[in-house]
Amino acid sequence: MAGQLEGKVAFITGAARGQGRSHALRLAQEGADIIAIDIAAQIDSVTYPMATPEDLDETVRQVEALDRRIVATQADVRDRDALQAAFDRGFAELGRVDIVLANAGIAPLTMEPTYQEWTDVVATNLTGVYHTVEVARKALIDGGRGGAIVLTSSTAGLNGIGGDTPGGLGYTAAKHGVVGLMRSYANVLAQHSIRVNTVHPTGVNTPMVVNDQMQQFLEADPQMGNAMANALPVPMIEAIDISNAILFLVSDAGRYVTGVTLPVDAGFTNKK
Amino acid sequence: MTGKLEGKVAFITGAARGQGRSHAVRLAEEGADIIAVDVLEQIVDTPYPPATEEDLAETARQVEALDRRIVTAKADVRDLASLTSAVDDGVAQLGRLDIIAANAGVLTGMTPTSSMDDDLWDDMVDINLSGVWRSVKAAVPHIRAGGRGGAIVFTSSIFGLRGTGSSGHYVAAKHGIVGLMRSLAIELGPEMIRVNTIHPTQVDTDMIQNDRMYRAFSPEKDAPTREDFAPKSQAMHLLPVPWVEPRDISNALLFLVSDDARYITGVSLPVDLGMLAK
Numbered sequence: 243m244a245g246q247l248e249g250k251v252a253f254i255t256g257a258a259r260g261q262g263r264s265h266a267l268r269l270a271q272e273g274a275d276i277i278a279i280d281i282a283a284q285i286d287s288v289t290y291p292m293a294t295p296e297d298l299d300e301t302v303r304q305v306e307a308l309d310r311r312i313v314a315t316q317a318d319v320r321d322r323d324a325l326q327a328a329f330d331r332g333f334a335e336l337g338r339v340d341i342v343l344a345n346a347g348i349a350p351l352t353m354e355p356t357y358q359e360w361t362d363v364v365a366t367n368l369t370g371v372y373h374t375v376e377v378a379r380k381a382l383i384d385g386g387r388g389g390a391i392v393l394t395s396s397t398a399g400l401n402g403i404g405g406d407t408p409g410g411l412g413y414t415a416a417k418h419g420v421v422g423l424m425r426s427y428a429n430v431l432a433q434h435s436i437r438v439n440t441v442h443p444t445g446v447n448t449p450m451v452v453n454d455q456m457q458q459f460l461e462a463d464p465q466m467g468n469a470m471a472n473a474l475p476v477p478m479i480e481a482i483d484i485s486n487a488i489l490f491l492v493s494d495a496g497r498y499v500t501g502v503t504l505p506v507d508a509g510f511t512n513k514k
Numbered sequence: 515m516t517g518k519l520e521g522k523v524a525f526i527t528g529a530a531r532g533q534g535r536s537h538a539v540r541l542a543e544e545g546a547d548i549i550a551v552d553v554l555e556q557i558v559d560t561p562y563p564p565a566t567e568e569d570l571a572e573t574a575r576q577v578e579a580l581d582r583r584i585v586t587a588k589a590d591v592r593d594l595a596s597l598t599s600a601v602d603d604g605v606a607q608l609g610r611l612d613i614i615a616a617n618a619g620v621l622t623g624m625t626p627t628s629s630m631d632d633d634l635w636d637d638m639v640d641i642n643l644s645g646v647w648r649s650v651k652a653a654v655p656h657i658r659a660g661g662r663g664g665a666i667v668f669t670s671s672i673f674g675l676r677g678t679g680s681s682g683h684y685v686a687a688k689h690g691i692v693g694l695m696r697s698l699a700i701e702l703g704p705e706m707i708r709v710n711t712i713h714p715t716q717v718d719t720d721m722i723q724n725d726r727m728y729r730a731f732s733p734e735k736d737a738p739t740r741e742d743f744a745p746k747s748q749a750m751h752l753l754p755v756p757w758v759e760p761r762d763i764s765n766a767l768l769f770l771v772s773d774d775a776r777y778i779t780g781v782s783l784p785v786d787l788g789m790l791a792k
Contacts, residue, residue: 486774507778509699
């Protein structure tokens with residue numbers, strides 16, 4: 243049976259591990275080739291270990307094991323020129339682009355907060371999303387076949403959670419900002435039949451959430467613990483659950499869905 | 515390849531034609547057996563004819579052509595006993611219940627809300643709001659009895675999330691089921707029963723493709739047609755498309771009731787060509 247994305251190409255940021263890798267694999271299973279980028283390096287204000295070049299290599303290996311093509315490049319979404327070069331390289335090799343997943347993000351939630359956290363999280367989680375769409379925008383439009391963009395926001399993009407630190411406030415502000423960006427892009431790109439939506443995960447079982455620093459941060463603030471309490475009896479969800487929601491949004495099953503905020507949050511937002 | 519709903523049973527209201535039939539067929543394609551009900555008579559003054567017994571029989575024929583089982587019944591969402599009897603009988607024959615698609619609804623006269631006839635208001639609320647609650651009341655006990663969780667989807671509307679003039683009864687009822695969904699999502703979450711709403715824009719069915727709708731959108735014309743309606747309907751949307759197909763709503767329903775959305779609950783999902791974002 244032919245996949246739902248046969249012949250298509252998806253550009254994915256933050257693809258070295260976690261949700262980004264899961265998205266690359268899920269879309270590749272449905273026939274898509276992948277342009278993958280990741281910073282694959284540490285940002286100083288982030289205290290949990292970020293992805294490595296080896297992680298990005300592993301994503302390449304797993305996509306190729308599905309008999310799909312992938313062009314992976316180390317690039318920082320904060321650096322628009324580097325991101326453009328990485329996208330252009332993948333586009334040149336794979337010949338088209340249909341799907342953009344702005345997934346790269348950081349959560350600098352620490353016990354000894356610094357102002358730099360704010361700067362880095364807004365630059366990565368908001369400005370980086372803007373850069374991601376902008377570097378692919380011309381190729382997407384010029385393709386003339388429409389397209390689908392999904393921006394990864396958060397339950398913190400719909401609710402005032404995230405805590406009272408520069409990193410937590412910045413995270414919540416950036417994830418809300420992504421919604422405004424999505425709504426504007428949905429309006430301006432619809433004439434090209436390019437759809438734009440956001441997904442809003444609750445806590446996902448990935449290295450960004452499951453690490454000692456995050457556990458300490460959550461335990462130190464009871465409100466933050468509540469911020470992770472879901473309506474369904476599950477403490478966390480898996481990366482594949484976000485990938486499945488994204489697949490719905492970017493496939494023909496979601497061909498008339500645009501401008502939508504889709505929570506994948508085990509009922510958190512409705513219950514809170 | 516096995517379907518996404520292999521071995522499951524879905525209860526669908528308003529299943530004789532339009533979106534309801536499309537839902538029955540789409541879920542059956544993925545392996546579900548179907549309990550299908552429809553009122554099959556003119557219960558209020560709608561600008562389109564009621565579904566018929568032949569329509570419901572055609573839904574059954576299409577589901578059976580997919581090698582799935584279907585139990586059909588004439589039932590009225592205004593009458594809890596008729597729903598309970600239909601669901602009980604369907605579960606007795608098909609063995610279980612996993613999914614509810616509360617799809618039955620009507621679109622009646624567009625008149626100023628503050629001076630609307632009492633009957634117009636009461637009937638709308640009775641069918642499009644209370645009818646959804648009765649569908650839940652009749653069917654949820656069977657899902658809970660299974661102890662395997664489940665998924666419930668209400669068909670609301672773009673007018674379940676925004677207002678419009680001269681249809682306050684419809685807008686209120688469609689907003690009302692969002693409140694019902696949000697409450698049930700909390701109430702049933704501990705049992706892994708998920709509850710969500712879908713919010714379609716214009717869907718290409720008899721409910722919108724009729725003379726009264728054409729006249730409402732093109733009052734300047736003597737005998738407006740589908741062709742006159744299309745550009746006016748399209749102008750409501752971001753995407754350059756006049757209306758969606760029943761299949762598009764069915765695909766959203768399938769996503770929400772399948773394991774692909776196993777952790778999605780309490781959510782309003784527009785399938786609206788960008789109307790709400792415009």
